[in-house]
Amino acid sequence: xxxxxxxxxxxxxxxxxxxxxxxxxxxxxxxxxxxxxxxxxxxxxxxxxxxxxxxxxxxxxxxxxxxxxxxxxxxxxxxxxxxxxxxxxxxxxxxxxxxxxxxxxxxxxxxxxxxxxxxxxxxxxxxxxxxxxxxxxxxxxxxxxxxxxxxxxxxxxxxxxxxxxxxxxxxxxxxxxxxxxxxxxxxxxxxxxxxxxxxxxxxxxxxxxxxxxxxxxxxxxxxxxxxxxxxxxxxxxxxxxxxxxxxxxxxxxxxxxxxxxxxxxxxxxxxxxxxxxxxxxxxxxxxxxxxxxxxxxxxxxxxxxxxxxxxxxx
Numbered sequence: 207x208x209x210x211x212x213x214x215x216x217x218x219x220x221x222x223x224x225x226x227x228x229x230x231x232x233x234x235x236x237x238x239x240x241x242x243x244x245x246x247x248x249x250x251x252x253x254x255x256x257x258x259x260x261x262x263x264x265x266x267x268x269x270x271x272x273x274x275x276x277x278x279x280x281x282x283x284x285x286x287x288x289x290x291x292x293x294x295x296x297x298x299x300x301x302x303x304x305x306x307x308x309x310x311x312x313x314x315x316x317x318x319x320x321x322x323x324x325x326x327x328x329x330x331x332x333x334x335x336x337x338x339x340x341x342x343x344x345x346x347x348x349x350x351x352x353x354x355x356x357x358x359x360x361x362x363x364x365x366x367x368x369x370x371x372x373x374x375x376x377x378x379x380x381x382x383x384x385x386x387x388x389x390x391x392x393x394x395x396x397x398x399x400x401x402x403x404x405x406x407x408x409x410x411x412x413x414x415x416x417x418x419x420x421x422x423x424x425x426x427x428x429x430x431x432x433x434x435x436x437x438x439x440x441x442x443x444x445x446x447x448x449x450x451x452x453x454x455x456x457x458x459x460x461x462x463x464x465x466x467x468x469x470x471x472x473x474x475x476x477x478x479x480x481x482x483x484x485x486x487x488x489x490x491x492x493x494x495x496x497x498x499x500x501x502x503x504x505x506x507x508x509x510x511x512x513x514x515x516x517x518x519x520x
Contacts, residue, residue: 283308292305299319309321317338323353339513345514346464349413354411354413374420377460389448401482410422420461420463422465430471434519441469442506450503461492464491470484488515
């Protein structure tokens with residue numbers, strides 16, 4: 207709520223209280239006066255005081271309607287297709303909040319907002335994910351294929367008569383297979399034994415470029431680190447190896463415009479309890495990938511070429 211709105215709300219409250227007090231005083235005054243005057247002499251002031259009371263009620267209701275907190279869709283944390291189309295890359299959080307209101311949920315560590323998708327019949331069980339860069343500008347928006355179905359026709363290495371229809375789910379499955387072939391299906395953990403390497407993969411149409419490319423968002427279990435420095439080195443190596451294999455893959459026949467990695471590691475909280483948490487967020491765009499010499503990945507520093515490199519632990 208803004209300062210101006212807060213001031214107006216206070217003024218409305220003060221006026222309402224004054225109206226009620228005036229009504230009460232006039233009512234008492236007129237009642238006492240009626241004992242020595244005619245009934246008609248009592249009615250006129252009473253009508254005035256009643257009018258003031260009604261006016262105060264109108265001010266309260268009207269003020270709440272005009273200046274109370276509003277939600278664009280009459281429901282907090284929701285988004286329509288029209289609003290999804292309106293928000294674009296590099297739009298600030300403030301501008302998006304003006305259009306959508308506050309998000310349903312947010313994660314400050316990875317700079318992500320979630321809004322519930324709403325249709326004419328009301329809120330759905332699907333979300334739109336908004337990812338922001340370190341400058342709090344919109345980096346990418348994901349509808350999970352709800353507004354724009356995840357279907358693309360592929361003709362790579364095929365004749366027109368042999369074209370097959372693929373969904374983004376197919377690409378997610380293919381990427382998972384590539385990752386598991388590259389760094390393994392599981393990761394070792396001290397207490398939990400082993401955990402799955404692939405936690406979640408989302409393939410999203412790149413609606414920013416509209417070039418038929420994909421944005422891949424991958425939640426993966428990282429290698430068990432011996433130290434922070436070791437973790438940096440291993441995450442750097444695994445990230446680059448995965449990108450190399452995906453870029454070389456023949457089963458992924460659409461360009462990848464951006465890779466977003468969320469690496470999970472067993473981290474301790476302030477109470478000393480250990481749990482799997484997001485430890486790294488690494489975003490790297492296609493133009494940076496094209497410059498990488500994958501024959502010498504040990505010399506490549508992701509912190510220098512990533513559009514975002516965030517480490518969520520010390």
